[in-house]
Amino acid sequence: MKTNKRFASSNLADILKQALSIKISDRDKIIIFSDLHMGNGSSMDDFLNNNKLFSYILTHYYLRQGYTLILNGDIEELQKFNLKSVQDFWQPMYSVFREFDKRKRLFKMLGNHDDGLQFYKNNRFVFDLHEAISLKYKKNTIFIFHGHQASLFFEKFNNIIRLFLRVFANPLHIKNYSVAGDNKKKHRLEKRVYHFARNRKIISIIGHTHRPLFESLSKVEAYRKRIDELCREYLKQNSKQKKKTQQLIDVLKSELIKITSKKKNYIPSIYDTHLVVPCLFNSGCVIAKRGITGIEINRGEIALVHWFDKTTSKKYLNDPLIPSQQLKHSNYHRAVLEKEQLSYIFTRIKLLT
Numbered sequence: 001m002k003t004n005k006r007f008a009s010s011n012l013a014d015i016l017k018q019a020l021s022i023k024i025s026d027r028d029k030i031i032i033f034s035d036l037h038m039g040n041g042s043s044m045d046d047f048l049n050n051n052k053l054f055s056y057i058l059t060h061y062y063l064r065q066g067y068t069l070i071l072n073g074d075i076e077e078l079q080k081f082n083l084k085s086v087q088d089f090w091q092p093m094y095s096v097f098r099e100f101d102k103r104k105r106l107f108k109m110l111g112n113h114d115d116g117l118q119f120y121k122n123n124r125f126v127f128d129l130h131e132a133i134s135l136k137y138k139k140n141t142i143f144i145f146h147g148h149q150a151s152l153f154f155e156k157f158n159n160i161i162r163l164f165l166r167v168f169a170n171p172l173h174i175k176n177y178s179v180a181g182d183n184k185k186k187h188r189l190e191k192r193v194y195h196f197a198r199n200r201k202i203i204s205i206i207g208h209t210h211r212p213l214f215e216s217l218s219k220v221e222a223y224r225k226r227i228d229e230l231c232r233e234y235l236k237q238n239s240k241q242k243k244k245t246q247q248l249i250d251v252l253k254s255e256l257i258k259i260t261s262k263k264k265n266y267i268p269s270i271y272d273t274h275l276v277v278p279c280l281f282n283s284g285c286v287i288a289k290r291g292i293t294g295i296e297i298n299r300g301e302i303a304l305v306h307w308f309d310k311t312t313s314k315k316y317l318n319d320p321l322i323p324s325q326q327l328k329h330s331n332y333h334r335a336v337l338e339k340e341q342l343s344y345i346f347t348r349i350k351l352l353t
């Protein structure tokens with residue numbers, strides 16, 4: 001454990017020093033997605049489920065609105081498939097990436113599942129590749145990297161993992177075996193990244209674990225925080241407002257019971273025994289069953305957003321806590337799960353560390 005902690009701290013420090021540095025202001029619009037795991041179109045391809053949704057929102061929302069697209073690792077699934085088969089099947093998706101690249105608004109990062117892509121000679125869709133990006137916002141740092149770099153195991157034994165997946169996982173039809181399927185491993189890795197960011201008073205944005213995080217809080221902690229806020233608001237409200245607030249609290253309590261009762265899936269994501277510093281964010285993934293999550297930076301605000309197809313998921317369609325907006329001429333909806341001013345987040349980071 002100590003070896004992994006030391007390795008993570010040293011490795012991330014080196015990566016941050018070498019990261020591509022980009023200055024941003026309140027005028028910039030950035031969207032961060034990770035973990036597409038694009039395969040070859042077979043039943044083992046995790047990207048099949050949400051590919052139409054993803055292509056549509058990139059083309060009809062983010063491209064049109066002038067966003068810069070950051071693909072934060074594990075874009076191609078090269079642990080299980082060869083690059084030619086991936087690129088043959090997903091040519092339309094690469095065409096969308098090219099539209100961002102033509103406008104100089106694409107940054108493609110390396111993850112553990114597409115590591116080594118820079119060395120492929122038969123790569124037909126060549127984009128600049130980065131291990132990390134350091135966004136400079138008003139003298140503050142937003143450190144974006146895939147996340148596997150905080151693990152000695154993934155950094156040192158990636159080739160062995162690739163061999164296992166190709167020889168055993170594919171023939172046995174095991175889908176996307178990774179740290180994302182182990183909550184204890186997720187928590188340990190996230191905790192290393194959290195402490196690295198806290199110690200340097202920066203924001204770290206990762207993917208890799210497939211678990212969306214906002215201000216170092218998972219869904220459970222975010223719900224508990226919201227319940228506390230609603231209880232405070234309740235004291236100042238009239239009878240009509242109190243009734244609505246009580247209904248919202250009941251909804252949140254019900255969701256909390258659902259999540260925490262699944263003992264196998266529930267692991268708390270509190271990384272500090274004292275005050276939790278809002279320095280760790282995770283964009284989630286593009287291949288979740290209920291839709292796609294991503295991190296937006298726009299007008300000096302950072303937001304965790306969820307995109308879904310109402311024909312397959314209605315979780316946020318009529319949610320009183322999280323209203324969603326429909327994208328014109330489609331069944332696709334966008335819900336803002338959390339949002340905050342970057343300046344306020346950095347102020348809290350500095351005061352709490």
